[in-house]
Amino acid sequence: MDNQGTPTAAPKRILCIEDEHFISELYTRALTKAGYLVDVQLDGQKGMAAAQTDVYDIILLDLMIPNITGIEVLRTLRDPRQTPKMHAKIVITTNLEQREDIRADIEKQADGYLVKAEITPKELVEFLSHLDF
Amino acid sequence: MGYFQSFLRQFRARLILIIFINNALIVADWYVVDQVVKLTGVWALVAIIAVPLLAVGIIPWISTNLLVQPTKFLWQAILHIAPHNTENVAAPKLDQLRLGRELVTNLINQVYQLASVVQAVEQSDSKRAQVLNPDFAVNALPLPLLVLDKEEKIVLVNELAAKYLGKSIADLTGQNFFTALDLSFRSDDTLSNWLKASKGKVVTADHKWERVRIGLPGQGDSLQFDLAGHYNRDNPLGYETLLILFDHTEVYSQDDQAMSFVALSVHELRTPLTLLRGYIEVFDDELGPTLNPEMKEFMRKMNASAQQLASFVDNILNVAKIEDNQLTLQLHEEDWKQLVETVVRDLNLRAGVRGITIKTDIAPNLPTVGVDRYSIYEVLANLLDNAIKYSKGTSEIYVTTMVNKDGLVETSVKDFGLGIDASILPHIFVKFYRNHRNRAQIGGTGLGLYLCRAIVDAHGGDISVNSKVNEGSTFTFTLLPYAKIADARKTGNNPAVVRNAHGWIKNHSLYRD
Numbered sequence: 001m002d003n004q005g006t007p008t009a010a011p012k013r014i015l016c017i018e019d020e021h022f023i024s025e026l027y028t029r030a031l032t033k034a035g036y037l038v039d040v041q042l043d044g045q046k047g048m049a050a051a052q053t054d055v056y057d058i059i060l061l062d063l064m065i066p067n068i069t070g071i072e073v074l075r076t077l078r079d080p081r082q083t084p085k086m087h088a089k090i091v092i093t094t095n096l097e098q099r100e101d102i103r104a105d106i107e108k109q110a111d112g113y114l115v116k117a118e119i120t121p122k123e124l125v126e127f128l129s130h131l132d133f
Numbered sequence: 134m135g136y137f138q139s140f141l142r143q144f145r146a147r148l149i150l151i152i153f154i155n156n157a158l159i160v161a162d163w164y165v166v167d168q169v170v171k172l173t174g175v176w177a178l179v180a181i182i183a184v185p186l187l188a189v190g191i192i193p194w195i196s197t198n199l200l201v202q203p204t205k206f207l208w209q210a211i212l213h214i215a216p217h218n219t220e221n222v223a224a225p226k227l228d229q230l231r232l233g234r235e236l237v238t239n240l241i242n243q244v245y246q247l248a249s250v251v252q253a254v255e256q257s258d259s260k261r262a263q264v265l266n267p268d269f270a271v272n273a274l275p276l277p278l279l280v281l282d283k284e285e286k287i288v289l290v291n292e293l294a295a296k297y298l299g300k301s302i303a304d305l306t307g308q309n310f311f312t313a314l315d316l317s318f319r320s321d322d323t324l325s326n327w328l329k330a331s332k333g334k335v336v337t338a339d340h341k342w343e344r345v346r347i348g349l350p351g352q353g354d355s356l357q358f359d360l361a362g363h364y365n366r367d368n369p370l371g372y373e374t375l376l377i378l379f380d381h382t383e384v385y386s387q388d389d390q391a392m393s394f395v396a397l398s399v400h401e402l403r404t405p406l407t408l409l410r411g412y413i414e415v416f417d418d419e420l421g422p423t424l425n426p427e428m429k430e431f432m433r434k435m436n437a438s439a440q441q442l443a444s445f446v447d448n449i450l451n452v453a454k455i456e457d458n459q460l461t462l463q464l465h466e467e468d469w470k471q472l473v474e475t476v477v478r479d480l481n482l483r484a485g486v487r488g489i490t491i492k493t494d495i496a497p498n499l500p501t502v503g504v505d506r507y508s509i510y511e512v513l514a515n516l517l518d519n520a521i522k523y524s525k526g527t528s529e530i531y532v533t534t535m536v537n538k539d540g541l542v543e544t545s546v547k548d549f550g551l552g553i554d555a556s557i558l559p560h561i562f563v564k565f566y567r568n569h570r571n572r573a574q575i576g577g578t579g580l581g582l583y584l585c586r587a588i589v590d591a592h593g594g595d596i597s598v599n600s601k602v603n604e605g606s607t608f609t610f611t612l613l614p615y616a617k618i619a620d621a622r623k624t625g626n627n628p629a630v631v632r633n634a635h636g637w638i639k640n641h642s643l644y645r646d
Binding site for chain 1: 396399400402403404406407408410411412413414415418443446447450
């Protein structure tokens with residue numbers, strides 16, 4: 001899977017777990033234009049199941065999502081007993097204001113933490129391009 | 134000493150006297166017999182041999198088993214009912230008495246009766262002692278109470294305080310107060326500061342704090358209370374500081390819910406904002422080249438407005454956090470030049486749509502600063518936003534940063550616009566304060582500068598303003614070089630210095646060696 005930089009590099013796959021349809025639409029558009037393959041899941045349960053297939057390189061995870069909260073999804077994906085194989089980078093994309101201690105705890109487990117209102121889709125692409133694979 | 138013990142001592146002394154007199158009488162009795170024998174003469178020899186024999190063997194036997202036994206039994210009864218019956222003396226067996234059984238039984242009964250009276254007296258006495266005992270008074274108080282000695286060690290905790298704090302009295306007693314309890318205050322008017330100010334300077338002092346917390350803000354189950362303190366330097370018992378807690382957890386946590394209302398509203402505001410900014414970007418990118426210059430300019434203004442709205446939403450949130458003591462700063466070492474350039478770059482769009490250029494003059498070799506990246510960003514962004522708003526047709530804003538004569542990193546934002554009237558200057562950092570003269574022309578909520586001052590204060594810096602009407606304003610704030618903050622941080626386990634907008638978030642514990 002670690003074939004970044006080789007001439008035959010397959011496009012990176014992104015899973016966007018986001019229940020706000022317009023936002024996922026905007027992100028998909030920008031990310032697809034930047035050469036990523038994007039799948040969208042609207043709820044936590046399905047999003048987590050999709051993530052656990054381990055076919056994705058990057059997971060964009062909203063925290064306020066139906067069925068299972070993003071924090072729960074993050075914890076499950078980062079727990080090797082529940083998710084033994086997981087190579088994806090997980091980036092939190094949320095508009096929810098967290099208590100500092102919770103935020104710090106989430107940031108520790110994730111590879112990035114973005115407040116959606118503070119970035120545009122292009123800035124998201126820019127951010128993802130700096131993720132270290 | 135109890136009543137009973139003194140009674141016992143007196144009784145014992147008298148009893149010894151009785152036994153002594155008793156024995157003396159016996160000896161005197163035999164002396165009379167001796168005299169009689171002497172007179173008869175015949176019996177003299179017998180008497181010389183018999184008397185010592187009797188004195189050594191028979192008389193003690195008689196006196197022990199017949200004459201002394203009653204008093205011995207009496208003594209035994211007294212020892213038996215003694216409250217400190219350490220020798221495990223059993224009750225006397227009265228049927229073994231050979232002499233005066235009836236009399237002795239009567240006497241012993243009286244002793245037992247007397248003992249029960251003594252016991253009652255003693256009990257009521259100890260009850261009275263308890264009334265005077267500080268423990269009793271402390272536990273009768275229907276409020277949590279703690280008493281500290283000169284070293285700020287907890288010397289007394291009442292049951293309610295232990296229960297309220299969820300610890301046992303034994304756990305708390307003897308502990309350093311600030312080690313045992315992690316209090317946070319709303320401002321730097323903290324208990325430890327008050328004690329520091331009171332000690333050695335005054336004999337007594339009283340003080341009250343509102344909305345004190347145990348633990349950090351935001352912890353769901355944290356206790357919130359008002360605290361009253363009484364300091365008494367010369368308390369004879371060493372009870373130097375008396376603290377009483379008034380629980381308001383329920384009331385104050387309702388304010389926490391108001392906070393979560395703000396957080397939720399902010400979330401709801403941010404979602405459409407995210408979309409707005411996203412769509413503007415798409416249009417700008419993809420339609421931009423086809424638009425005429427006027428439309429293009431509208432697009433830019435739309436973008437700038439969306440950005441401004443996003444930062445305003447952040448302002449609301451941060452003010453709410455400051456009000457609720459929830460704005461926590463993590464001071465890290467940062468490159469100030471780079472941070473300033475980031476803010477200026479981000480604000481350039483907003484300045485640009487108003488025809489303003491932001492110029493920077495950053496001194497070379499600035500030391501790194503100890504700041505909370507997100508919060509200090511907002512200070513500079515707010516100052517620049519104000520400068521843009523109040524520029525009134527002028528076209529330049531200067532951002533200057535340098536090390537001042539006190540060794541602090543000083544940053545100024547200078548505009549050449551409206552300026553501020555001298556009569557208004559003292560109020561501009563007050564929340565919701567707005568200059569009535571400008572209110573109609575220039576939008577705003579009066580939160581920006583309030584926020585700036587709170588954040589700069591929390592960084593240990595100062596913010597000030599210099600202004601002249603129609604010539605412009607210069608806002609200047611100072612920050613501590615990281616080296617100074619690192620010096621202050623003595624505890625090694627905390628990677629960042631944690632502060633809140635009202636000062637040190639942790640009372641005493643952060644700088645404790």
